[in-house]
Amino acid sequence: MSSASSSWNGQEFRLHISIDMPPSSDPNEPPFGWLGQGVALTRNHAIVVATKTILVYSLLSGRLIHSLKGHTSVVERLAVYRDTLVSASHNSPIRVWDLASGRCLRTLSFGGAYFLSIVKPELVEVEQKHTLVKERWPKDPLVVASIFDGDTFRVWKLEYSGRDGSKANLDGISKDMRNLDAYDDHRVHCLAARGRFVLTGSYNCTVCIWDVIMGQRKWILIGHTNRVVSVDLDEGQAYSGSQDSTIRIWNVHTGDCSYILKLTSPILEARLSHSYLVSLHHDGTLCVHNLIDHKLHYRLTSVADWLRHFLHDDYKLCFQSNGSLKLWDMRNNRLIMEYSLGNADAYDIQFTDSFLVAYLRQDSKMTIKVWRFADEKPDGSSNENGI
Numbered sequence: 001m002s003s004a005s006s007s008w009n010g011q012e013f014r015l016h017i018s019i020d021m022p023p024s025s026d027p028n029e030p031p032f033g034w035l036g037q038g039v040a041l042t043r044n045h046a047i048v049v050a051t052k053t054i055l056v057y058s059l060l061s062g063r064l065i066h067s068l069k070g071h072t073s074v075v076e077r078l079a080v081y082r083d084t085l086v087s088a089s090h091n092s093p094i095r096v097w098d099l100a101s102g103r104c105l106r107t108l109s110f111g112g113a114y115f116l117s118i119v120k121p122e123l124v125e126v127e128q129k130h131t132l133v134k135e136r137w138p139k140d141p142l143v144v145a146s147i148f149d150g151d152t153f154r155v156w157k158l159e160y161s162g163r164d165g166s167k168a169n170l171d172g173i174s175k176d177m178r179n180l181d182a183y184d185d186h187r188v189h190c191l192a193a194r195g196r197f198v199l200t201g202s203y204n205c206t207v208c209i210w211d212v213i214m215g216q217r218k219w220i221l222i223g224h225t226n227r228v229v230s231v232d233l234d235e236g237q238a239y240s241g242s243q244d245s246t247i248r249i250w251n252v253h254t255g256d257c258s259y260i261l262k263l264t265s266p267i268l269e270a271r272l273s274h275s276y277l278v279s280l281h282h283d284g285t286l287c288v289h290n291l292i293d294h295k296l297h298y299r300l301t302s303v304a305d306w307l308r309h310f311l312h313d314d315y316k317l318c319f320q321s322n323g324s325l326k327l328w329d330m331r332n333n334r335l336i337m338e339y340s341l342g343n344a345d346a347y348d349i350q351f352t353d354s355f356l357v358a359y360l361r362q363d364s365k366m367t368i369k370v371w372r373f374a375d376e377k378p379d380g381s382s383n384e385n386g387i
Contacts, residue, residue, distance in 0.1 A: 014372060015339075016355070017062040021366035022050055036076035038348035038359040039368075040085070042099065046350075046357050047085060048368060049075045054087055056099065059355050059370060066102035070095055077116035081141050081158065088113035094145060096158075110154055113145040115191040118158065119212075124195035125236055127253055137196040142212060144193045146200070151187050153198065155212045186220075194233040197252055199240075201228030207240045209252055219255035223248055230270045230279075234291075241270035241279060249294075259294055263287060273313045276330060280310055286319060288330070298333045304345075311349050318356065320346045325358055337371070 040047040045065065046057045054068040054075060068087075077088040084105075085097040094108040094116070119142040125132045138157075146153030186208055190201040197218070198210040207221035207228055226244035233239070237258070238250040243266040249259040265281035272278075276297065277289040286300040303310070303321050310319040316336065317328040325346050327337040344362035351357065356371040 016059075016370045016372035018370070019046075019057060019062050019368040021048070021055075021368060023364070036074070037078050039350045039357055040078040040080050041350045041352050041355065041357060042080055042083075043352065043354070045099070046355075046368060046370065047078055047080065047099075048359065049078065050366075051075070052089070054078070054085070054097075056102070057368070059357075062370070066099070068095075068097055068102060068104070070104050070107075076114060079116050079118040079143070081118045081120060084158065086116060086118060086143055088116045088145060094143075096143075108143075108145075108156065110145050113147060115144070115146040115153070115188065117144045117191070117193045118142070119144060119193045119195070122195065125253070126196065132253065138213070142193070144191070144198055144212070146188045146191050153188060153191065153200070153210075155198075189227070190229060190231045192231045192233045192238075195235070197233060197238075199231045199233050199238050201231040201240055203227040205242070205244075207231060207238065207248075207250070209238060209250075209255070219250075219252075221248075221250050221255060221257070223257050223260075226266070230267060232270060232272045234272055234274075239270060239272060239277065241267035243267065245281075247277070247279060261289065261294060269310070271310075271312065273330075275314045276312065278310065278312050278317065286310060286317070288317070288333075300328070309346060309349055311351060313351075316351070318349050318351060320349075325349070327356065339369075339371075 038049045044059055046059055048055045048057060051074050052071045055064060056066040057064055071089040072092040073090040075087055075089045079086045083099045085099050086094060088094045094110050094113055095104050096106040098105050119138055121136050121138055121141060123134050124137045126135045126137060141158040143156045143158055144153060185204045186202040186206050188200045189203050192199045196211055196213045198212050200208045205224040205226060205228060208217055209219040211218045224242040224244055226242050228240050228242050230241035236252055238252050239247060241247045245263045245266050247261040247270055248257050251258050265283040268280045268282060270277060270279040275291055277291055279287045284301060284303050286303045288297040290297050303319050312330060315330055317330050319326055323341055325339045325341055326335060329336050344360045346358050347361050348359040354373050358369045360367045360369055
């Protein structure tokens, strides 16, 4: 880490703990899919993939809390809602876990899920009698899963019951959503979900908006001239990034394209926070745009693009560049922290308000590094078992 003390919102920023991961049975392969997900976070815990096993560590002490076993192939995706974890692997059923007890609550017969998301209830705009009104959607959390390059995704309702000891219940609320008319070649290569909408992008240059409550496709969005490789949603708008070097912004209610960002290099990934749109490009640049006026806020260069791992919110941006892991001040365009990786690579990065976690690989050795933003306990207590 840099010798100068760095801070975040006036808090000391330091390397907190380092966890050596158990060795893989195949040292030539990473412990999760090459473009999969290795880490998910709750307030107090790091949930880490170790091939077919999921390890739950305390972020406070580094202690191993649970070892979750049951997958028969490498785990590719993780999604967390409160104390419920949903995990997907290449060719075995999706599994639903209780993080408090470490028990598997349910398996879902939908093997090979590459895209996995939990859609959390929130106030969104919905159309009623040609008028937009605010409603809470979805009514219950939803689990959305799709295979890569598939023409199907499935949605389940997650009936979350809190900490009263009862199990989470998942029931299918919609049939498999297949393309039944024109654009039968719209195969899912990227997916995002929010409220009652799922957004899918395809290599055939189209984007589809699906209403998961009605169980039907709402819009086919046409305009890109090359593969659609990244999609995201905010309230009322859909965003699609393409190898045609543009990001298109669409109205989810009308299907109209409201704005086109014309960039200088094909897009690998584009992601939203409340105020910013950040895109990673083939030429190793990160472009930060203001969502209010769509203007370029700034551009960062020499960003490692081969794993597509960058992460941001409205305040901080984390990425790998020139052999270092860097934490950037989003608003003021300045470096907060730089950690030299040496010969290692960051295979995944995640952060919360209190912690930054990086999954690092050097040769065949995998390590979890945890940095801490604040001195106080992340939830105001000392109970490391609390989710």
